[in-house]
Amino acid sequence: MRAWRRGSPAAGLTFSRVSDPTSGDEYDQGAINETPVPPIRTCLGCRTRAAKAELLRVVARDGCGCPDPGAVLPGRGAYVHLDEACLMQASRRRAWARALRVPGLVDVSAVTEFLLQVGGSNEWEKDSRR
Numbered sequence: 384m385r386a387w388r389r390g391s392p393a394a395g396l397t398f399s400r401v402s403d404p405t406s407g408d409e410y411d412q413g414a415i416n417e418t419p420v421p422p423i424r425t426c427l428g429c430r431t432r433a434a435k436a437e438l439l440r441v442v443a444r445d446g447c448g449c450p451d452p453g454a455v456l457p458g459r460g461a462y463v464h465l466d467e468a469c470l471m472q473a474s475r476r477r478a479w480a481r482a483l484r485v486p487g488l489v490d491v492s493a494v495t496e497f498l499l500q501v502g503g504s505n506e507w508e509k510d511s512r513r
C-alpha cells in the first residue's frame with residue numbers, strides 16, 4: 384500500500400477518462416474506490432498519454448539523453464515510448480532540448496541503443512509495477 388495523496392483536490396481530477404487502444408487498458412475515474420489511478424505521462428514522440436510504467440524515462444546527462452528505466456536518476460526527465468518511431472519523432476521535432484532543458488541538439492544515441500537492446504518489449508520493467 385503506497386501513500387496516495389488524498390488531501391489535494393487536484394489529485395485524480397486532472398483527467399476523467401483515459402483509454403489506450405493499443406493496450407486495451409482503461410481507467411475510469413468514477414471507479415477508483417480502491418485502486419489509485421496510475422501516473423500518466425505524455426510520450427515526447429507521438430504525444431500520446433500513457434501510464435508512466437509504459438514509457439521510458441530519459442534524463443539529461445552531460446547534454447545527452449540517458450535512458451533511465453528505473454526512474455532513479457535525478458534531474459529533469461522526459462518520457463517516450465519504447466518505440467524507435469517515437470524516439471525519431473521526438474528528435475526530429477527537437478523536442479528533447481525543450482523537454483530536458485538542454486540547449487542545442489541532444490544526443491539520444493544511448494536511448495536508441497537501449498531501445499535496440501530491449502527490442503521494444505517491456506522486459507526491462509522487471510518489478511511488475513503497474
Ligand SMILES: [Zn+2]
Nearest residue numbers: 426429464469
Ligand atoms: Zn509514443
